[in-house]
Amino acid sequence: MSTLPPDPLLRAAVLAWVFAVGAVIGSFLNVVIARVPVGESIVHPPSRCPACGAGIRWFDNIPIVSWLLLRARCRRCAAPISWRYPAVELLGALAALIAFQRHGLTFAAAAELAFVAALVALAFIDLDTWLLPHAITWPVLGTGLAASALGVAAAPSLRSSALGAALGFAAFALVSIVGERVLRKEALGFGDVWLLAGLGAWLGAGALIPVVLFASTQGALVGLAQIAAGKGQPGPAAEEPEASDPPGTPPDAPAAPVRDGPAASPPSEEVASQGPASEHDGAREDDDWVPPRHAVPFGPFLVLGALEWLYGAHALASLVPGLRPFL
Template sequence: MSVEPITSPPSLLLFFAFAFGSIVGSFLNVVVWRLPRGESLSHPPSHCPKCGHSIRAWENIPILSWLALRGRCSNCAQPISWRYPLGELSLGLLYAAVTWNIWRNDLPLALLPGFFWLTASLLAAAQIDLKHRIIPDKLNYAGIIVAVLLSLLLPGSRLIGQELPAPMQASIISEAVLAWLAKACARTQPWNWRFVALIDLLLGLLLAAICFLVFYCLEKLPARRHKTEQRQLMGAGDLKCIAMIAAFLGADACIYILLGAAALGFVYGTAQMLWTKKRAGFFSNLPFAPFLAMPTLFWLVKGNWLYFVYRALLK
């Protein structure tokens, strides 16, 4: 694939990545607040939730405005939650970390749009799921649509066909097949890369469909055997979130991410059960989006978590 690696100075590149991330993080604060409530993301404009004061342009500069206003509304002087600058700072740092990972591994700049969208979507999904125990369909569907568009318009945004460093390699089944297909298409028409990218995306969505069937069957079996009320192991929003992750990163990466999320969820759920001494609701009350987000974000900024665990065990 003839995509040039990044050649810009890393300090300038990281600064712009951080600045862009903090701007997107400011919008993400609106998404996290309004989307689960069914409110419009564009109307009304940003305002103080306590007095309704419309936020002016200089009051809406990520992080800096909150500091300049000392965390208070300029009209009613009521405190502005610290979660707003924290969200902006978090996404800015994540964008910078993702960019640095691509820079140091000589990967193409074409990966950034998909990685940035996935990072923002997962940060929003994790916050919404923690508070409301839902992941809005609009968030998941928008991510899948963007992944499809990137595969068609920018096939270099896929990991497949790239010379990945060891921590980001995840060859199980699909990557080996797609790598062979990628080499076969390397010296032919450019549209063949779109075909490779779409196959990679479809394999990811197929994995998500298999996960849906597996969890559906697991939920049905205990209820049939013991004639008890069906227990939900994983919500539909979680499964759609898995589909979004797989659409961006492919099936192989998603397998490792699912293993990491399951391990984190099991540890947290077990600790919670031991602490509260209540077994009921172990699965249904567990927000899974944060556990999906953590290994995915680790993949984007560092690589496969299992690779580093393996290296640590060898030492």
């Protein structure tokens, strides 16, 4: 579908440029993933080594390349740099190449790239902090409706987009509230509810059932594999919620749902003073909620399901006829 020039050298140059643009977006996503959950600015200050505080010079900040040249270590203090940085940069580059392949150099490609970039950031933030910040989920919902109105989203129509947003929110909010009332434990965070509304807005109402189906299946498989391997991921907090807060106790702040992102309310001084070393705890505003043992956050699997449907809906539906009504 893309309009690549016939000359092989020119073609390689265009693809390299698209790859580089995507890698730079991935580099920006690394900043978003580290800073948005702790309520820090994503433009200031410039990146520093979390271990020694040394400013990262531009030549040490080239996506993917610098990590390889530095052999995954800080130039000054030799502290290891996580493989996740180049991995997220590579994901950005891949998303750009796929968007270009699917839509060419168009506004639709840019819109799809922005959507996928936001999903990648949300997935990694949820893995780190069990939060899906409103600072990202609300813009995903808003831009999904706008992109559908402009005809550049995957949703077949604005009507399908609006219906998807409403159904995604309503269905998941129901599960979330019923789970809390009946099971007296959190079935789903409200972050998941807003994310699904955003997915409905971008992908259309028909996508919701396959996306949730893919997400739960893969989430369950990974959860079972973790139990089988004997290593549950207990989440950011270790203590049991019952110790301090008996089940059924009405929350003292009903306006602040569990897994609420810092975006909804300004981060406390306590959070801000904890610094990047303890961002895991600092990002968690709600002390009542503890992820169940062996549980995995659901957000990354919703993202996975959404990407599978975005990129592969037609291929999957041709393999599995039961998926055809959802196209």
